[in-house]
Amino acid sequence: MSQQPVVQLKHLTKKMGRKTIIDNLSLDLYPGQVTGFLGPNGAGKTTTIRMMVGLIKPTSGEVMIDGHRLSQDYTKSISQVGAIVENPEMYKFLSGYQNLIHFARLQGNITKQRIKEVVKQVGLEKRIHDKVQTYSLGMRQRLGLAQAILHKPKFLILDEPTNGLDPAGIREFRMYLRKIAAEDGVSVLVSSHLLSEIELMCDRIAVIQEGKLITIRSVEDNDQNQNNTFLFEVSHPAKALKLIEDHQEIKKAEEKKGYLQLTINKEQAAELNRIFVENGIAVYEITKLRKTLEDEFLEMTGGEQIG
Amino acid sequence: MAEMIRLLQNEWMKIFRRNSTIILIAILVGSVLLFAFVNSWGNSQQENVPWKEEVQQQLMMYEQQAANPEATDKELTYYEEQQVISEHRLEENIPPLERGSFGQFLVDSKSNLAFATLFTVIIASGIVASEFTWGTIKLLTIRPVKRGKILWAKYGAVLLFSFTIVIIAYVTSIISGWIFFDTGEGVLLTVENGEVIKQSIWVESLKLYGLSFVNLFIMTSFAFMVGTLSRSNALAIGLSIFLMFTGQQMVFLLQEYTIMRYYLFTHADLTQYLQPRTLVEGITPQFSIVVLIIYLVIFLTISHLSFTKRDIAT
Known part of the structure; x- marks a missing residue:
């Protein structure tokens, strides 16, 4: 890989009490790549994702995003991240549009034009002014994606993104991910239960177990198996x-x-x-x-x- | 600054787009109107004693109180002032505010701030805790805005809300006063530099509202801290309301102990300085303000540390 990684996890370790939840985890994520993030329940996927976005502070190690250290330059590094962490939980009493306005205000410098564009991209034009409590899970996923890409981040983290989407929605979503990865050089990290989904969506997979990275390899390797x-x-x-x-x-x-x-x-x-x-x-x-x-x-x- | 305004807009939107907030405000307005109605009805059932008789009686009572050998200096001054006022009324033929008059109602209406306090406490408890309950905290804090700023915007929004709700309570009191009460002929009197002067009901009511607001402000900050610390809406509301009702009782129970001089609820109600006695003997308004400021700083420091340092793992 000739390119510089967008995200680098350097020897991340997280201890809670005596338990080591993440153990010396290092991982580089490159522009234009979609990486699948897999692991059994309780392997530490969510904890790792939360450390990548600064919700949880690592006990030791560092997260670098776009050349900035997350722990030192929080606002600079996080401005390049868009994420859905676990479920796309929105303000249910607000409309989809008000939710996006809310997140746009937090990002700064996002025009109404851009919001419109994103709403169109995720296919929510018809329902965007309805309250989120009337949305289906699939529609919430779409809104979740919308808030994550609003500020055109270089790094996108999506936790269970196809959960609740119908087959057409999943396909559309997959195409969209491939597109932003290929055209805009966005680096995407997708965690999912659906391994067949990951296979179709990702260039690489990273598997963690008991807080350790056990495998990282390209998906194509799969077909090159000799026997x-x-x-x-x-x-x-x-x-x-x-x-x-x-x-x-x-x-x-x-x-x-x-x-x-x-x-x-x-x-x-x-x-x-x-x-x-x-x-x-x-x-x-x-x-x-x-x-x-x-x-x-x-x-x-x-x-x-x-x- | 522009960023702070945007954050405040967000918080404001999240407070007012919720039905529950609108319901709280409707209850407040409704209860002020009800208070006015019940008050006016109650007064119409009572027989009116001529005011001079009443003032005469009060004057006798003040004289008795002032003659009490155990009275403190502060009490003596208070009763002497009241005597002077009563005598002045009788000499100059100036009636006091009548029960059932607009002025008396407006002055009494500060008791409605109990509702305002309750509702502000509910909002303050939830403003941080709800983000955790809803799970939206994860989307809120992964933005290029420092967590501390988000917290301050939330605190700012709560304070703006508390002003708003007190203003709503005041304005509703004025309106319901106009609806249910007559203007009346009574006048408020007060003693300033040894002279009896007229006091406008507007100044008097604003003074009472202002002093009561301090209590509301402290309770709100307390609720804000508990909500931030516990990340639980219910706990914060429960604990704050419990303390609202029992906090002052503790003062009565334990007033002999010196430690009570530094207890929050000994000082939270500043209207005590308008009375002949304070909750605990020997405290001054200046001392109360210093104690309250120290409590406030502690509450806000704890909130800040908890919000900025702790992991978000729920």
Whole structure:
């Protein structure tokens, strides 16, 4: 990565009493990148996010945003951050528009024109003058996004952003995120329960468990996995299994409920298919079992509940 | 400065866009009107004693009180002044404010400030605590504005609200006074530099409102602190109202102890200096003001530290 990171977490540690909630966590976030933030319940995701926006002070370590230290230059660093922390909780007795006016006044220098523009972007034009208490969860999410992008931040933190959105809304949201990341170079951190969502939305994922960062990698890595699990449905599984015993390259092969389960790459799959057919074994179906982010996540975190 | 005004606008909007605030103000206006109505009805049921007889009786009472060997200097001065005023009335034929007159009502109407205090305390308790209850604190504080400034804007908004509500109470009292009472012929008298002079009901009522406002202001600041510290609306309202009602009782119970000289509620009610006796003997208005300022500084310092230093983890 040639670019300078927008956000740097440097050895963040948070202790509450004797408990270490976040343990020496370091993470760089770059412009134009959408990073998924995953971890089981109680892993410290929310605490980390809260430290990034200054709601919680770290016991040690530092958060740098756009070159400023959050603990020293709070107003300068936070002016580059837009966020939804947990639920998009708004003032329910105010209208959506009044909520945005409220946050605009806190940001300073935001024109009515800009508010209008953002309302249009998040698709709330029709209901913006209604009270927030009449909004659905999806509409609140949209309003939450609106207040987060009002001041065109360089860094956007979104906690469970698709919660309550309908499928069309989720898709729209995903496109929007990709767009601001690609066009405006915004760095986005998304935390979500929906791993399939994260897979579609993010360039990178960061997984934390028990307050420690356990993995950080690109989402594409997933497809480059050399070996995959293939399922072959064949007419004579036992015979087929015997045939491939001679093949040393195959690391794992077994028969399961009339299927052959093999851990091979796709070239080998094609090769095996040819061998089976040549030896008079009918091949009815070949299925590649894609390893999903979910499987990986469960593997990495030891099968704990996702949160 | 421009920023502070924007923050105040925000807080003001959040106070007045809520139905509950509007209901509180409606209750205040309603209760002042009711107070006026009940007052005027009550007076119409009473028989009028000629004022000279009444003043004569009072004069005798003052003389008795002044002759009491245990009376303090302060009490003596008070009763002597009252004697002078009563004698002056009889000599010059100047009636006192009649019960059921506009003037007397306006002077008595400062008791409505109990409601104003209650409602301001409710607003002050909630202004910080509600942000925590609503969860909006997370969106409020992640802005390029220092937390301290947000807190001061909130305190400023509460003070503006308290002025507003006292002004509403005063104006409603004037209006309901006009509706329910006659002007009357009575005149307020007071002694200044040994001379009896006329006192306007406007000056007198503003003086009473002003002195009572100090109590409201202190209770409001206290509620503001509890709300900020506890981050709980209910606790702040509960504790402040509890103290509003019991705070002064403590003074009566424990008045022999020296420590009560430094107790908040010994000083919060400054109208005590218009009476012959103060809650605790030997305190002066100057001393009260110093004690109140010290309490205020403590309340605000605690609020500030709590709001700016503590993590927001709810």
